[in-house]
Amino acid sequence: MGVVTSLQVAELAGVSQSAVSRVFTPGASASAKTVEKVKRAAAELGYRPNMMARAMITGKSRIIGLVVAYLDNQFYPLALERLSNALQAKGYHILVFTASNDNDHVARVLQELIDYQVEGIITASVGMSSALTERCADAGIPVVMFNRGQDGAHISSVTSANREGGAKVAEFLLSCGHQNIAHIGGWQGSSTGRDRQLGFSNRLEVAGITPRIVDGMYDREVARAATLDLMDRRSPPDAIFVGNDHMAFAVMDCLRGELGLSVPDDVAVVGYDDVPMASWAAYSLTTMRQPLNRMVDATVDRLMTKIEDKSAPDRAIEIESALIQRQSSRQPKGHDQ
C-alpha cells in the first residue's frame, strides 16, 4: 500500500522533512541540489503530498462545493462540465451536492459543505434564503449563485440579463405580428423565472397586450399540461414563450405530437437558454442564448476574487443574451429571407 510520507522521502534523500515540504510547496525556497535529491527520492518511493493534511493546516482545501438541483435540463450538466474544467485548470475541484429546491434541504447541504471546509460554493438551479447566505458568510465561505439571483442581497450572482431577455422575446413576437401570446414561465420561486416573465409581460403591456401566463415549474410534465390547457381555450395563442428550452421541447412535443399542430404555422414557440439540443433538426428552436462560457468565466472569476480577498464586494453580474432565430418561430415582418 503506497502510503509514503514526507518523512520517508526526507530520510532517503538525506534532508529534513521540512525540506521535502518546501520542495513540494510552490512558492518555497530550496537549492537546486536539494530539489534534485528530494525529487529523485520522491519519485523512487512514489511520494505525493497528502492534500488532506495540507488542507487542514493551510485551510485551503482546493475544493469548491457545487450545489445543483436538476441535471435533466441539459443546461446544467454542461455548466457543470465547464465549471469543472475551468476550476480544474486553476487547481480546484468540484465536490457535487444534489439538493432539492427546499430551503431546509439546501441548508443541510450547505452545512455539509462547510464541514468539508470547501473554499467556495457555487449554487446552480437552486435558490438560497438570505439566512443561508449569512451562514456561509459567517463561515467565511464565498458563495456565487449561478443562473439565479437574489433580490437586493449581499451575495454574488451570475445570470444572463433575464428581464431584458424577456423583453427581447416580447419585442420579437410582436414584430412577427403575434397578438395572442401566452407564456409558460419558469418556476416563479426562482428569480430567473420571475425576471424573464416580468421583462416579457412588461414589454407586451406597452403594446397593450396581456399575455396568458402559466407557471411551468421547469418541469416537462407541467409544461405539457399547461400547453394542453392553453390550446383548449376558446382563442388559443398563436405564440408561446416558454421559460426555458427544457420545457420548450415538451411544449413542442405536445403541440406537434399530441395536438397535431404545426410549429410555427399554428403556434410559434420561443425558448430560453439555447442548449445544444435547441439547434437540432428535430426542434430547431428559436431561443434566447445564454452565453454559457461567459457565465462560467464570470462565476469562476467572482469566486476566485472572493477567495483571494474575502472583503471583496459582492456583485450581481448580468450577461447580455441574444435571440437566436430558428424554425420554431415565424419571420419578423419587413424582414425578407
Add this chain to the structure above:
Amino acid sequence: MGVVTSLQVAELAGVSQSAVSRVFTPGASASAKTVEKVKRAAAELGYRPNMMARAMITGKSRIIGLVVAYLDNQFYPLALERLSNALQAKGYHILVFTASNDNDHVARVLQELIDYQVEGIITASVGMSSALTERCADAGIPVVMFNRGQDGAHISSVTSANREGGAKVAEFLLSCGHQNIAHIGGWQGSSTGRDRQLGFSNRLEVAGITPRIVDGMYDREVARAATLDLMDRRSPPDAIFVGNDHMAFAVMDCLRGELGLSVPDDVAVVGYDDVPMASWAAYSLTTMRQPLNRMVDATVDRLMTKIEDKSAPDRAIEIESALIQRQSSRQPKGHDQ
C-alpha cells in the same frame, strides 16, 4: 468567522476535548449527561467537526472520486445525479474530475484523486489501462468502472449485457424483415462499443448478413457524416443500429432533416441506452434500455463492498437490458398492433 474547535466546546461544556470528540463519533461511549452538556455547548457555539482533520486521522475522507469524459450524452449526467444521491445517502460525496479519453490525461487525473485520499473511484465513460488499475490498487483505492469494462482485468465494472444487447437488436431488425443493415458503432476504443457491435454482427452473420459498419466515436458530427456516407451508396441500408442514443438522435436528424427521408419507412433506426429523450415525441426512438437505477445500485454496492473489505474480489457485473420498441422502427413480422 465561525472556526469553532472541539477544545472550545470542551471548555464551555466543562469536559475534556476527547469527550467532545466521542460525542461526535458515531460508535463511541459517553454518558447521557456528557452528551447533553456537549451537545448544548456545541449548539451554542455552532460547532461542527472538521471533516478534513477527521479524514486525515482516520484515512476516511468520505469522498468518492468520479472521473467522467462526456457530459453531453444525457446518460452520464443522469448517472452522476443518481450516483451522487445514492452516495449522499450513505454519507459519501462525489469529487468530480473531467478527463478526456487519453490515457495520460486519465493517469494525471487519477493521481490527483489519490492525492485527495478519496475512498473510492468511479470512472464513467472513460477507459483505463490495466497499468492505471494497478496504480489505484497499489494506493489501496477501490475502483469501479461504470458503463465500461476491461477485458479479463482485475477490476470491478458495471455494464449492461452489451454483447447480448447487440444480439437482441440484430434479432429484432431481422424479425422486422430488414436485410440491408448498417451499424454506426460506439467508439471501438471502448469495451461498450466493441461488445455491442460484436453481439450485433455475430447474430447477423448467423443469418448470413454482413452489416456495413462505421465507427461513430460517440460523436454527433461523426455519426452524421457516417449517415450521409451510408445513404449515399448504391444500396443504402433500410435499417441502422446506432451505438448509443446520443448518436442516434444525430442520425435521425440527418435522415429526416438533411436527407428528407422518413423514419422508419425509409430507414429504421435503433439506439442504445434509452435516455429520457428517446421517449420524446420528436424522436420516439426504439432502443435498448440500460437500467440506470440498477447499474447505479450495483456500482455503489460494489464500491461499498470493496471499501469495507479491500480484499473482496473484483467482479464484472452485467445487467440485462431490454429492447424498447417505439416509432423509429417497423413492426416485427407476425406481430399485429
Add this chain to the structure above:
DNA sequence: ATGAAAGCGCTAACAA
C-alpha cells in the same frame, strides 16, 4: 465513562 497524552502528515515560524 472519562481525561491525559500521543500522534495523523503536513506547513510555518524560528533560528542557525
Add this chain to the structure above:
DNA sequence: TTGTTAGCGCTTTCAT
C-alpha cells in the same frame, strides 16, 4: 537556504 520546533483539529490508545 536549511533544520528544529511547534502546532493544525481531530481520533485514539492508555490509564484512571
